[in-house]
Amino acid sequence: MSELVAQCIRLIRERAHQAGLRLVSRIEPDEFSLFVDRRLFKQILLNLLSNAVKFTEQGGHIAINALALPDGGCKLIVTDTGVGMSKEEIERAMTPFGQVDGVMTRRHQGTGLGLPLIAAFVDVHEGTLHIDSEKNVGTTVTIVLPDQMSKD
Numbered sequence: 001m002s003e004l005v006a007q008c009i010r011l012i013r014e015r016a017h018q019a020g021l022r023l024v025s026r027i028e029p030d031e032f033s034l035f036v037d038r039r040l041f042k043q044i045l046l047n048l049l050s051n052a053v054k055f056t057e058q059g060g061h062i063a064i065n066a067l068a069l070p071d072g073g074c075k076l077i078v079t080d081t082g083v084g085m086s087k088e089e090i091e092r093a094m095t096p097f098g099q100v101d102g103v104m105t106r107r108h109q110g111t112g113l114g115l116p117l118i119a120a121f122v123d124v125h126e127g128t129l130h131i132d133s134e135k136n137v138g139t140t141v142t143i144v145l146p147d148q149m150s151k152d
Contacts, residue, residue, distance in 0.1 A: 002027045004038060005066045008045040012053060020058035027066045034074045036145060040121040047114045048078040048141055056082035056138075072147030073127075081138040090131050094119060118143075 009025050016023040045064075052062045060081040067075045085093060093115045115131075118141075122129045125145050133139040 002066070004036075004041055005045065005064065008042055008049060009064065011046065012049040015050075016053050016062060019053055019056070020060075021053060021056055022061045023064075024061070025064045025066075029068060034068075034072070034145060034147060036125060037121075040124060041145075044118050044121050044143065045076070045078075047118050051114055052078055052080035052082060052139070056080045060138075069144070069147075074145045076143040076145070077140060079138065079140040084135045084137050084139055085131075085133040086135055090133060094131075 005025065005027055009023065013023055049062070049064065056062060062081075063077075063079045065075075065077040065079075067077075069075055095116065119129050122143055122145070127143055127145040130142045131139065132142070
């Protein structure tokens with residue numbers, strides 16, 4: 001798990017640096033394992049980090065925390081100091097092809113599939129996704145993935 005998180009951070013670190021953003025990560029413990037579809041997990045994390053970079057202004061901060069849970073699962077938390085969203089905007093962003101209007105979204109075009117895909121990939125792992133966001137303050141996305149091995 002730690003290796004997957006580190007790979008995603010390496011892939012996004014240069015974009016964050018070029019955008020003038022501070023990117024920090026914490027993985028606890030340093031090494032832990034979780035049975036996941038590696039490709040989907042990386043896509044989840046890369047989409048979250050890409051959104052954080054895209055919607056956080058220069059001088060902002062992005063943090064990623066990956067925490068092993070006592071039951072063998074994992075909690076993944078991505079927090080940014082970006083433009084944030086209202087509850088209505090979160091609902092719109094969670095619908096396929098739904099995009100939030102605003103200066104930042106007009107500056108950064110996309111398909112409107114990022115969050116719906118993340119939600120679908122989390123669902124495949126029987127996990128949960130929660131988005132907490134406030135306009136002009138930032139966004140925190142929390143994903144909890146259960147230990148798939150314990151279900152067999």
